[in-house]
Amino acid sequence: MDSKDVKQDASCCSPVCVHNPHLDALKDDVLYHFSLGTGTHDLPAMFGDVKFVCVGGSPWRMKSFIEYIAAELSMEDPKAEYPNICAGTDRYAMYKVGPVLSVSHGMGIPSIAIMLHELIKLLHHAHCTDVTIIRIGTSGGIGLEPGTVVVTKQSVDATFLPKFEQVILGKTVVRNTDLDQSLAEELLQCSKELSQFETVLGNTMCTLDFYEGQARLDGAFCSYTENDKQDYLNKAKEARVCNIEMESSVFAAMCKLSGLRAAVVCVTLLDRLKGDQLSSSHEVLHSYQQRPQILVGSYIKKQLKAKAAHK
Amino acid sequence: MDSKDVKQDASCCSPVCVHNPHLDALKDDVLYHFSLGTGTHDLPAMFGDVKFVCVGGSPWRMKSFIEYIAAELSMEDPKAEYPNICAGTDRYAMYKVGPVLSVSHGMGIPSIAIMLHELIKLLHHAHCTDVTIIRIGTSGGIGLEPGTVVVTKQSVDATFLPKFEQVILGKTVVRNTDLDQSLAEELLQCSKELSQFETVLGNTMCTLDFYEGQARLDGAFCSYTENDKQDYLNKAKEARVCNIEMESSVFAAMCKLSGLRAAVVCVTLLDRLKGDQLSSSHEVLHSYQQRPQILVGSYIKKQLKAKAAHK
Numbered sequence: 361m362d363s364k365d366v367k368q369d370a371s372c373c374s375p376v377c378v379h380n381p382h383l384d385a386l387k388d389d390v391l392y393h394f395s396l397g398t399g400t401h402d403l404p405a406m407f408g409d410v411k412f413v414c415v416g417g418s419p420w421r422m423k424s425f426i427e428y429i430a431a432e433l434s435m436e437d438p439k440a441e442y443p444n445i446c447a448g449t450d451r452y453a454m455y456k457v458g459p460v461l462s463v464s465h466g467m468g469i470p471s472i473a474i475m476l477h478e479l480i481k482l483l484h485h486a487h488c489t490d491v492t493i494i495r496i497g498t499s500g501g502i503g504l505e506p507g508t509v510v511v512t513k514q515s516v517d518a519t520f521l522p523k524f525e526q527v528i529l530g531k532t533v534v535r536n537t538d539l540d541q542s543l544a545e546e547l548l549q550c551s552k553e554l555s556q557f558e559t560v561l562g563n564t565m566c567t568l569d570f571y572e573g574q575a576r577l578d579g580a581f582c583s584y585t586e587n588d589k590q591d592y593l594n595k596a597k598e599a600r601v602c603n604i605e606m607e608s609s610v611f612a613a614m615c616k617l618s619g620l621r622a623a624v625v626c627v628t629l630l631d632r633l634k635g636d637q638l639s640s641s642h643e644v645l646h647s648y649q650q651r652p653q654i655l656v657g658s659y660i661k662k663q664l665k666a667k668a669a670h671k
Numbered sequence: 672m673d674s675k676d677v678k679q680d681a682s683c684c685s686p687v688c689v690h691n692p693h694l695d696a697l698k699d700d701v702l703y704h705f706s707l708g709t710g711t712h713d714l715p716a717m718f719g720d721v722k723f724v725c726v727g728g729s730p731w732r733m734k735s736f737i738e739y740i741a742a743e744l745s746m747e748d749p750k751a752e753y754p755n756i757c758a759g760t761d762r763y764a765m766y767k768v769g770p771v772l773s774v775s776h777g778m779g780i781p782s783i784a785i786m787l788h789e790l791i792k793l794l795h796h797a798h799c800t801d802v803t804i805i806r807i808g809t810s811g812g813i814g815l816e817p818g819t820v821v822v823t824k825q826s827v828d829a830t831f832l833p834k835f836e837q838v839i840l841g842k843t844v845v846r847n848t849d850l851d852q853s854l855a856e857e858l859l860q861c862s863k864e865l866s867q868f869e870t871v872l873g874n875t876m877c878t879l880d881f882y883e884g885q886a887r888l889d890g891a892f893c894s895y896t897e898n899d900k901q902d903y904l905n906k907a908k909e910a911r912v913c914n915i916e917m918e919s920s921v922f923a924a925m926c927k928l929s930g931l932r933a934a935v936v937c938v939t940l941l942d943r944l945k946g947d948q949l950s951s952s953h954e955v956l957h958s959y960q961q962r963p964q965i966l967v968g969s970y971i972k973k974q975l976k977a978k979a980a981h982k
Contacts, residue, residue, distance in 0.1 A: 378891045378892070379891070379892045379893070379894070380888075380889075380890060380891060380892055380893040381893070382888040382889065382893055382897075383889065386889060386948070388950070389889065389948075390948045390949060390950050392948070392949040417762075418761050418762070419761050420761040448953075450729050450730050450731045451728075451729070451778065466777045466778055466779075466782055467762065467777055467781060467782045467785060468777075468779045468780065468781025468782045468784075468785075469779065469781060469879065470778060470779025470780060470781065470782070470878075470879050470880060470881070470884075470917055471777055471778045471779045471781070471782050473779075473879075473880050473881070473882075474778060474779075474880075474881045474882070476891070477881070477882045477890045477891045477892075478891075480891035481890075481891050484891070518838045518841045519841045520841075526880065526883060526884070527829045527878065527879060527880065527883075527884050528883045528884070528886075528894070528895070529886055529895060529899060529900075529903045530829045530830045530831075530903065530906075567781075567838065568780065568781050568784075568838060568879075569781060569784050569785075569837065569838065570781070570784070570785045570788070571784075571785070571788045572837060572838075572839045573781075573837070573838050573839070575839075575840055577691070577693040578691075578693065578694065578697060578700065579691060579788045579792075580689045580690070580691060580787070580788045580789075580791035580792050580795070580925070580928075580929060581689065581690045581691055581788075581925075581928060581929075582690070582691040582692070582693055582694075583690070583839070584839065584840060586693075588840060589840075592840045592841065595841075606781055614891070614892075617891075617892060618891060618892075637697070637700075637701045637703070638701060638703040639699070639701050642759075
């Protein structure tokens with residue numbers, strides 16, 4: 361499977377591609393973890409106009425994002441609640457306003473992968489075109505002032521290589537973790553214009569574990585020293601890793617396969633060279649977490665304005 | 672790191688072990704993803720009496736479990752709501768009644784691993800002893816009637832080997848996935864006495880992905896045939912795999928390291944040899960999901976009764 365048949369040319373209609381000949385044979389497609397399906401929901405009517413999808417780990421944050429974006433786009437109805445489209449399940453939460461969809465994905469590669477399989481099928485069934493998808497998340501920084509936003513250049517694994525290993529039928533298949541470089545540049549430009557907080561372009565390390573997998577000294581288990589930790593994180597820094605999180609590699613791989621224009625925008629909650637615990641106040645951490653929302657909100661607003669002017 | 676220093680003898684007090692010399696140096700320990708901490712909460716007062724911990728993916732299910740167990744143990748207060756102890760975060764949900772703690776863990780190895788690191792530290796800080804932990808979950812069955820409950824004998828990986836690979840400082844460390852065999856037998860015996868549904872002892876395959884990782888034909892991507900799928904699942908069956916889920920291996924490995932008596936009890940929602948989609952009615956799936964709760968509830972009740980008689 362590759363993505364050579366995926367049209368990336370933004371000037372024509374670019375569909376959301378599934379690569380699965382078996383799907384056509386399904387009478388109905390149940391998107392179980394969304395509590396949605398082709399037999400029970402009119403997906404083209406519900407989602408056909410989606411142009412931007414924002415995803416993040418926390419359901420609360422994805423709800424607050426849709427409220428923020430509604431206000432930014434002046435599409436808010438002060439009387440309206442934004443209903444959770446996936447109210448029939450507690451696995452993920454989903455909100456929509458105009459062309460923007462906001463979806464939570466939980467923590468870690470397996471959790472976001474389930475969501476992305478069903479999201480890609482949803483966008484495909486809804487006949488969406490020219491969709492941009494951005495992960496807005498939190499991360500640990502390496503040598504950056506806490507609160508710095510990192511736009512990911514390349515997602516790398518725990519050995520600093522830009523690859524994602526997918527196990528299929530018990531065999532490991534290596535997938536590319538390229539993200540859309542022009543989108544990353546546009547987001548960086550947006551942040552310069554905003555001028556509200558520091559934003560950098562850099563590599564993002566994606567791990568399968570938060571404690572031992574990220575060289576933390578404060579997990580239930582730790583068999584290495586502070587020096588071992590510093591050595592590892594400094595090697596990461598030499599490989600231009602700016603931050604560490606737990607979803608970017610499979611996000612990049614799956615979005616590339618399906619022809620989605622994709623970016624990862626994460627704020628750093630602490631400098632891992634200086635510590636491991638997230639002990640900043642709730643208020644400080646909360647204000648940091650709003651930064652990717654503000655940046656992506658501003659990007660979407662700019663894009664929609666440009667599109668309207670073009671018409 | 673190994674667990675040779677862990678006392679498993681149930682006749683004396685068996686503590687919950689952390690293996691991390693750095694923890695003593697922490698002034699406060701912030702259990703970030705629980706929104707709890709040693710500096711902000713009296714963990715021994717809140718959790719010191721915990722003897723049974725039940726964990727499962729879905730926060731709704733773990734809330735319904737605590738309501739069920741409260742009624743089973745005649746500890747319910749009809750006027751009481753069971754408050755979410757982790758109300759300050761949306762990462763996990765936690766409920767408690769008497770000696771029973773119920774905690775959600777989200778989907779996949781990374782998500783349950785974060786929860787277990789913080790849970791093991793919580794139980795350690797609270798000076799809990801003789802704790803039994805049981806994962807109650809859902810799974811895909813192999814050659815079993817849907818609704819069958821599987822008590823895991825051994826958790827195996829996608830190549831059917833009983834191991835869990837943990838990446839530490841970029842290097843892979845292999846950990847043992849042994850579960851407590853006597854606990855598994857006791858649960859099986861309990862199910863026989865209940866005689867409400869079929870329960871079997873067998874191996875459980877733990878994968879990093881729900882779609883391609885479990886040979887499903889209905890994901891966004893699929894590069895193999897129905898025959899390839901059947902071959903793979905039949906090889907799994909030959910290796911005595913009865914069901915497939917996404918958390919048991921790291922659960923077994925971490926519980927073993929910390930000296931927790933651990934079991935995995937999952938209901939099968941479908942027979943994967945016959946299909947991939949979860950298309951049974953909501954009511955049928957819901958009734959299946961109650962079976963591990965009923966079994967574990969009955970086990971806990973029996974244990975507490977035996978303990979009370981012994982006093």
